[in-house]
Amino acid sequence: MPSLQLDGITKQFDRHTALHEVSLTVQDGEIFTLLGPSGCGKSTTLWSIAGLHQPDSGSIAFGDRVVFDHGRVNVEPEHRNCGVVFQSYAIWPHMSVAENVGYPLKLRKTPRAARERRVREVLELVELSRHAGRYPHELSGGQQQRVALARALAHPPDLLLLDEPFSNLDAKLRDRSRQWLKTLQSQVGVTTVFVTHDQDEALSVSDRVAVMDRGRVRQVGTPAEIYEHPADLFVADFVGTANILAATVVEADGTHAVLRVDGVAEPLKVPHTDRRLGPVRICVRPENIDIQRGADASHPRNTLTAKVDSQAYLGDHYRYTIRIGGTPVIVTTTRPAATGELTVSLPPEDIRVFHEEADSHEENHHAPVH
Ligand SMILES: Nc1ncnc2c1ncn2[C@@H]1O[C@H](COP(=O)(O)OP(=O)(O)O)[C@@H](O)[C@H]1O
Numbered sequence: 001m002p003s004l005q006l007d008g009i010t011k012q013f014d015r016h017t018a019l020h021e022v023s024l025t026v027q028d029g030e031i032f033t034l035l036g037p038s039g040c041g042k043s044t045t046l047w048s049i050a051g052l053h054q055p056d057s058g059s060i061a062f063g064d065r066v067v068f069d070h071g072r073v074n075v076e077p078e079h080r081n082c083g084v085v086f087q088s089y090a091i092w093p094h095m096s097v098a099e100n101v102g103y104p105l106k107l108r109k110t111p112r113a114a115r116e117r118r119v120r121e122v123l124e125l126v127e128l129s130r131h132a133g134r135y136p137h138e139l140s141g142g143q144q145q146r147v148a149l150a151r152a153l154a155h156p157p158d159l160l161l162l163d164e165p166f167s168n169l170d171a172k173l174r175d176r177s178r179q180w181l182k183t184l185q186s187q188v189g190v191t192t193v194f195v196t197h198d199q200d201e202a203l204s205v206s207d208r209v210a211v212m213d214r215g216r217v218r219q220v221g222t223p224a225e226i227y228e229h230p231a232d233l234f235v236a237d238f239v240g241t242a243n244i245l246a247a248t249v250v251e252a253d254g255t256h257a258v259l260r261v262d263g264v265a266e267p268l269k270v271p272h273t274d275r276r277l278g279p280v281r282i283c284v285r286p287e288n289i290d291i292q293r294g295a296d297a298s299h300p301r302n303t304l305t306a307k308v309d310s311q312a313y314l315g316d317h318y319r320y321t322i323r324i325g326g327t328p329v330i331v332t333t334t335r336p337a338a339t340g341e342l343t344v345s346l347p348p349e350d351i352r353v354f355h356e357e358a359d360s361h362e363e364n365h366h367a368p369v370h
């Protein structure tokens, strides 16, 4: 049974619709991430799950327990048993680490001995046992965030809800915190909904990701599905670096399509099940473009000429900006390429084709899994 189910959640603020019919299913024990730009409705979704916002339609169930059904059921936040951690650390400055963590248990009138035992357990879990007697101002930002997490876990929650918990940390610490969270979550096994606007963070911590845009869910999938088979141009562009080129489908037989990229003489052939002809946009990731030193007869697939605009050495790889038919295209490679005119190859299986429609979906062989 799924751990969390949202069905048709709509939320209106004044006249602004923050969520349009959001439906999601989160499986037991998953780290499920809501990813999207600022203002797309991630926090509103999380707050609705926690019971801090009341949606205008739809229903929310934790397992087989309905906690919200518009007009019928609305379980109070304190009875939803969610552990919540926000971006701001929100721990009490006048309480020690142990008092902060034990506070939810005190509210629930847990006997002192049991409370102290549980506080020791969770502090060990977040590796703060040695700091139990300290006060928040004596801790680093990362440590304060671990106190907030320990407090959220103190009374074992049915759901852990994390709203951009690492955004205030510096890059190195953020990276360590992600790995640490993933290990911790797998030890505790608690179903977790994680909110971030940072695609690297989403790809690295999540079992599955929902990409959101202006109050709507665009795609749900594993990090690899989202990155390799984006459902639409928004997802392609938001998750990772996407080179997007205008092109025209000139032939399509239901298995392959022949495309002409604007301003490029050489045709491209790609696997494609859609038979429609006409304008499309294609997306290719920087690491999938093969830069060759001149023409290479042993590798004749989808080769076309390009010109190098600029290059940068980044330690473990090179980053080129090349021009294909006038459009700047980013290429990353571990081997340096020649400068000036180049022959590049776009492997057919790495080209995603999007028809130019409001609801365009990828129509390649590998349909995204929802
Ligand atoms: N309490 C509120 N009152 C009015 N508008 C709000 C409120 N909370 C959020 N919004 C609006 O709803 C939209 C979604 O916000 P939010 O869920 O906070 O986005 P995110 O967390 O993805 O950045 C935004 O346009 C935001 O301005």
Ligand SMILES: [Mg+2]
Binding pocket: 042, 043, 044, 163
């Ligand atoms: Mg937010």
